[in-house]
Amino acid sequence: MATTEQIYGTAEHSYSTLPETQVLNLAYADLVNIDLSKFDEPGGKEELARQLKDGVHSVGFFYVTNFGISQERVDKQFAIGKEFFDLPFEEKEPFAADHANGGYNGYTGRELKHFKEQDKVTPTYRGKNIEVYNIPKFTPQFDDFHSHHPSPIVKNWDEIKQFGKDVHTNVIEKLLVLFAIVLELKDENYFVSRHQYDEKSEDHLRYMKYKARSEEENAKATGLYTQGHTDLGSVTLLFRQPVLGLQVLAHDGTWHFVKPLAGSITVNIADTLDLLSGTYLKSSVHRVIAPQVDQAKFDRIGVLYFVRPNNHVLVKAVEDSPVLASEGLYEKVKDLPHETKPITIETWVKERQRHIFSQQERDRQESAGQGATAQGAERKDLEINVAGIPTKVWT
Numbered sequence: 401m402a403t404t405e406q407i408y409g410t411a412e413h414s415y416s417t418l419p420e421t422q423v424l425n426l427a428y429a430d431l432v433n434i435d436l437s438k439f440d441e442p443g444g445k446e447e448l449a450r451q452l453k454d455g456v457h458s459v460g461f462f463y464v465t466n467f468g469i470s471q472e473r474v475d476k477q478f479a480i481g482k483e484f485f486d487l488p489f490e491e492k493e494p495f496a497a498d499h500a501n502g503g504y505n506g507y508t509g510r511e512l513k514h515f516k517e518q519d520k521v522t523p524t525y526r527g528k529n530i531e532v533y534n535i536p537k538f539t540p541q542f543d544d545f546h547s548h549h550p551s552p553i554v555k556n557w558d559e560i561k562q563f564g565k566d567v568h569t570n571v572i573e574k575l576l577v578l579f580a581i582v583l584e585l586k587d588e589n590y591f592v593s594r595h596q597y598d599e600k601s602e603d604h605l606r607y608m609k610y611k612a613r614s615e616e617e618n619a620k621a622t623g624l625y626t627q628g629h630t631d632l633g634s635v636t637l638l639f640r641q642p643v644l645g646l647q648v649l650a651h652d653g654t655w656h657f658v659k660p661l662a663g664s665i666t667v668n669i670a671d672t673l674d675l676l677s678g679t680y681l682k683s684s685v686h687r688v689i690a691p692q693v694d695q696a697k698f699d700r701i702g703v704l705y706f707v708r709p710n711n712h713v714l715v716k717a718v719e720d721s722p723v724l725a726s727e728g729l730y731e732k733v734k735d736l737p738h739e740t741k742p743i744t745i746e747t748w749v750k751e752r753q754r755h756i757f758s759q760q761e762r763d764r765q766e767s768a769g770q771g772a773t774a775q776g777a778e779r780k781d782l783e784i785n786v787a788g789i790p791t792k793v794w795t
C-alpha cells in the first residue's frame with residue numbers, strides 16, 4: 401500500500417483528490433451550496449441571499465463554489481503548507497508564535513519548548529498531532545512580521561500574497577454583501593465597509609496539518625483532533641482535503657459530518673458576525689475527529705482563512721434590520737453590556753484569545769485527568785463573560 405508520502409501531490413492524487421471514505425451510514429449535515437458565479441448576474445446576489453438565509457440562521461455552515469480561484473492555485477497552497485510542515489523542527493522553531501503574549505501569527509506545534517514544559521506538568525494527547533502556520537494580512541501594518549518567514553513562504557511569497565488578496569476580494573467581500581442582503585439592510589456594503597482590506601484587522605491565512613495517528617494514540621486523545629469550539633472572527637473559510645473529520649453540532653445535540661465537497665470552500669459563521677447580527681447569523685460549534693478507518697493513514701492538511709472585522713469596529717448589533725426586528729432580536733440583545741457600552745473588535749479579540757488559551761490549559765488538565773475512556777461527545781457548552789459579552793464556549 402502506498403504511504404501517505406507517496407500519495408500526496410502526485411499526478412494521480414493531488415491534494416484535492418485523495419480517495420473519499422467508503423464507510424457507510426455516517427450522518428452528514430445538509431448544507432447549501434452558494435455558486436458565486438451567479439453573484440454578478442441580474443438578480444443573482446438576491447437569489448444567492450435567498451438560498452443562504454436558512455443555512456446561515458440555523459446551521460452556520462455552507463459551501464461556496466465557482467469562487468474565481470482555480471483548483472490548481474488551491475492545490476499549490478496545500479503544497480506550500482506541506483513543504484513548510486516537512487521542514488525539520490529546527491527550521492520551524494525560529495518562527496514560533498508569541499504565545500506568551502497572546503500572539504498567534506507564526507508557527508505553533510507541540511514540539512515547541514513551552515508546550516513541552518507544560519506537557520511535563522499536564523501530559524495530554526489532544527492537539528498534539530497539530531501544527532499551524534498563521535500569516536497575517538499583506539498590509540503595511542504587518543511589514544515587521546512579514547520581514548521573517550520560512551523558506552517555503554519566502555519562495556512563494558507573490559503567490560501567497562495574491563491568494564490572500566483574491567480570497568478577500570473574490571469570496572469574502574461577496575459573502576459580506578450576501579449577509580447584508582439576508583438581513584435586509586439598506587446598505588448592502590455595511591459589512592464590507594467594516595472589513596476593509598487596507599485597514600488593520602486580525603485576519604490570517606493558515607496552513608494546518610493534522611498528522612495521522614495510530615488507533616492507540618487516537619484512543620488516548622478520545623478520538624478527537626480538535627475539541628468542539630466556535631471560531632472568534634466573522635467567518636472562516638476552509639479549503640479542505642477529502643479527509644473526513646469535521647463535524648458540526650446539530651440542534652438535537654448530535655454531531656453531523658461536514659462533507660468535503662469537491663471544488664468548494666467550506667464556510668462557517670463565527671462569533672463576531674453572530675454579535676454584529678444580533679445573533680441572527682449563527683456561529684456554530686464544530687470539531688474535528690480522527691478520520692475513518694480507510695483514511696486513518698492520511699495526514700490532513702488544511703488551508704484556512706480567518707476573517708475578522710477591522711480593529712476599530714464596535715461589537716454591536718447592526719441597526720435597522722427588518723429581519724432582526726421581526727425576529728425580536730433587538731429586544732433580546734438590547735440590555736446586554738456590550739450593546740449599552742460597546743467595545744472595539746480589537747479589545748474583544750484580545751480578551752477572547754486570552755480565554756481560548758486559558759481554556760486550552762483547562763482542557764489539557766481535564767484530558768490528563770480523565771484518561772483514555774473520556775468521550776469528547778459528552779462535553780457541554782457554557783456561557784462565560786468575555787469583556788462584558790456573554791460568550792458561549794464549549795468545555
Ligand SMILES: O=C(O)CCC(=O)C(=O)O
Binds near residue numbers: 626631645686687
Ligand atoms: O480542520 C478543520 O476542518 C477545521 C479546523 C477548525 O475548526 C479551526 O481551526 O478552527
Ligand SMILES: [Fe+2]
Binds near residue numbers: 630
Ligand atoms: Fe474552527
